Amino acid sequence: MRDSAHDPRDAILVDFGGVMTTSVLDAFREFGASLGDPELPLTLLSTDAAAGRLLAEHESGRIDADAFDTGFAERLRAHGADVEAAGLSARMQHGLRRDEASIELIRRQRRAGVPVALVSNAFGRDCYAGFDLAELADVVVISAEIGVRKPSRRIYQIACDQLGVRPDRAVMIDDLAQNLAGAARLGIAGVLHTDAVDTHRQLVDRFGFHE
Template sequence: MSGRTAVLFDFGGVLTTAVLTAFAEFGAELGDSRLPLRLLTRDPESSALLVDHEEGRIGQRAFEEGFARRLRAHGADIEAVGLVDRIQSRLHPDPAMIRLVADVRAAGYRVGLLSNSLGDDCYAGFDLPTMFDAVTISAEIGVRKPSRRAYLIGCERLGAAPEQTIMVDDLEQNITAAELLGLGGIVHRDAESTAARLWPALQPRGQNLN
C-alpha cells in the first residue's frame, strides 16, 4: 500500500470515540454489557432492523421500537424513545482524528467520508461538507459497508479509483471488504497509529496528485 492519493474515513469509532465501547456502556446500564451488540450481530430480527435503518428503509423511531422490543425479550427494561440518543451520548469527537483529516486534506490529498449511519441526526456538530471533499452516507445511498457498492460509490464521489484510495475504519470486516476491491486499508485504533500508517501510504508530496 503506497502511492495513494485519496482517503475515505469512517465516522463512528474513527472521528469519534469507540462505538463498541459506547454499546458496551449502554448495555451495562441495562445489566449486560454484551447484550446490545450480541443482539445486533447474532439475533436475526435485530440484525435486520439495523440493516434496514442503516440503509435508509426505516427511520430512527422504527429502529428504536423494534430494537427495544428485542432487548425487552432478552430481559432488559427499556423504553424505545431515546434509545439511539442514549447510545450516541457516549460518543464524543476525537480532536486528533479531526486534525488528521484536516492535515491530509491540506497536504493536497482528497478526503471523503464513508459512513454507516445510526440515528436521524448522528452527525450533529460536524460540518461534514467543510471537512470533506465528498460525503457518502449509507442511509442516503441505500447500501452500507461492507457492501461492494458502498465503497465504489464512495470512491466515485471522491473522484478516485479504488486503487488510489485508502479506507480508514474501526471494523476489521469493513477493511477486509475494501481491500478486496483494491483499496488500501487501515484498521483504526487510535489517531497516532493511524497517522503512522497513513502518511507513508500516501503519494509523496511534490508529485502530481491528480
C-alpha cells in the same frame, strides 16, 4: 513531494463513528452496562437475526430511527432488558465524543491536497449533529442517503467515483475490520483505526501520505 512508500496511495476514505468520534462499540457497551449487561446490545446486533435485520434496514435508510428504536427495544426486552423504545438509539450513542486528534489528522491531509471522502453508516436521528461534514471531507457518502451500507462494495465505489479516483489508489480508514474487508474487494487498502497516532503512522509508513 510525496515520500515514496511500499504501497503509495493518493486518496483517503474515512469512517465517521469510531474514527471522527470515540469508539461506537464502547458507547454501546456503556449503554449496555446501564441495562446490567455491557455486551448485550452488541451481542444482539451481531448474533440475533431480527436485531441484525433492523440495523441493516435502518442504516440503509429503509426504516427510520423510530422504527429501529421500537424494534430493537423489543429484542432487548426479549433478552431480559427493561428498556423504553423512545430515544433508544440516541441513548445508545450518548457516550460518543468528538475525536479531535483524528479530525485534525484528516484536516492536515486535506490541507496537503489529499482528496478525502467520508463514508459512513448512518445510525439514529442526529448522529452527525455538531459536525460540519463538508468541512471534514470533499465528498460525503451516507448509507441512508444512497440505500447501501458498508461493507457493500457499492458504497466504496460510489465514494471513489465521486472523488474521481481509482479504488486501487485509495485507502479506507475504519475501526471495524469487516468494513475494511468490503473495501479490499475493490482494491482499496485498509487502515484499522485504533487511535490517531497509529493511523497517522500507518498512513505515512505504509502508504506515503504526508507527515
